Amino acid sequence: MKEERTAAPTAPVAEEVGRLYDRMTDIAADFLGDDARQGYNAHLGYWDTPDSELAYDEATDRLTDVMLERLRIGAGDRLLDVGCGVGAPAVRIARLTGASVTGISVSREQIARAEALARETPFPERLDFGVADAMELPFPDASFDAVMALESMCHMPDRGQVYREMRRVLRPGGRIVATDFHGRSASPSPDRLALQRTMGSTTVRIDDYPQLMRTSGLRFLELRDITDETLPKSFAFLAERADRLRFEFDDTEAACFYNPRSVIDVPALGYLLVVAQRPLDD
Numbered sequence: 521m522k523e524e525r526t527a528a529p530t531a532p533v534a535e536e537v538g539r540l541y542d543r544m545t546d547i548a549a550d551f552l553g554d555d556a557r558q559g560y561n562a563h564l565g566y567w568d569t570p571d572s573e574l575a576y577d578e579a580t581d582r583l584t585d586v587m588l589e590r591l592r593i594g595a596g597d598r599l600l601d602v603g604c605g606v607g608a609p610a611v612r613i614a615r616l617t618g619a620s621v622t623g624i625s626v627s628r629e630q631i632a633r634a635e636a637l638a639r640e641t642p643f644p645e646r647l648d649f650g651v652a653d654a655m656e657l658p659f660p661d662a663s664f665d666a667v668m669a670l671e672s673m674c675h676m677p678d679r680g681q682v683y684r685e686m687r688r689v690l691r692p693g694g695r696i697v698a699t700d701f702h703g704r705s706a707s708p709s710p711d712r713l714a715l716q717r718t719m720g721s722t723t724v725r726i727d728d729y730p731q732l733m734r735t736s737g738l739r740f741l742e743l744r745d746i747t748d749e750t751l752p753k754s755f756a757f758l759a760e761r762a763d764r765l766r767f768e769f770d771d772t773e774a775a776c777f778y779n780p781r782s783v784i785d786v787p788a789l790g791y792l793l794v795v796a797q798r799p800l801d802d
């Protein structure tokens with residue numbers, strides 16, 4: 521990754537998303553509070569059962585672990601984290617497995633934070649972060665044992681292109697585990713359209729996912745609708761925190777992100793988990 525570290529993201533959409541996350545990096549840390557100063561998960565929480573009493577930060581780690589359970593990696597393996605945020609999921613997985621993790625993001629601010637987080641671990645040599653665009657991954661063919669994309673696919677201008685790139689850099693037999701947003705209503709609400717415009721985010725139809733995997737040359741293994749385990753409690757937490765802190769958003773795009781009550785039409789939005797594999801004979 522070393523020489524790619526300074527490479528600028530190429531596609532205009534990626535640049536916009538990168539700039540948004542640059543602005544969001546400190547705002548998100550302030551919003552999430554003292555525990556987030558070092559590093560934080562920039563993804564939703566996962567509660568296994570409706571009566572689970574996990575706190576929000578525990579539930580976001582739980583979602584990382586739900587991904588990890590499916591990655592099938594261990595000590596010495598190489599994992600690529602596509603859209604790595606400030607590196608918290610990568611650090612957690614490296615700690616729990618002994619694997620080496622490379623994380624990429626289109627936000628320079630996020631990568632600077634991720635690198636600082638890596639330096640504070642006892643295993644910095646197993647962590648590598650860099651600015652890169654998932655549409656054109658700057659890695660040789662078959663250079664990873666597994667690839668994950670935790671809540672980043674919604675920003676990709678072309679999901680098929682990104683999955684094909686993931687397949688290329690994955691060794692035959694290696695797994696891809698991703699989460700993604702799916703639309704549950706035929707006509708998106710104006711609020712959700714606003715989110716899509718400002719965040720460069722799109723949703724897919726969950727029923728289209730198996731075909732998306734197959735046309736990307738992947739063996740489709742698992743698709744789960746995890747809306748109920750994630751969205752209601754996550755959005756309730758974020759909206760409640762925004763209310764309680766009377767958080768002053770002077771950046772409307774950031775407000776879209778951390779004040780979901782104002783923007784997201786919850787019943788229309790779904791969240792999914794998908795697992796695929798590069799065929800062994802590929």
Ligand SMILES: C[S@@+](CC[C@H](N)C(=O)[O-])C[C@H]1O[C@@H](n2cnc3c(N)ncnc32)[C@H](O)[C@@H]1O
Pocket residue numbers: 534537538541560561562563602603604605606607608609624625626627630652653654655669670671672675676677
């Ligand atoms: C919601 S955050 C999730 C971050 C991280 N996976 C986590 O769970 O903490 C979305 C991430 O996707 C990244 N991203 C968006 N578009 C990207 C692209 N084209 N290439 C690489 N990363 C991208 C953003 O920079 C950000 O890091």
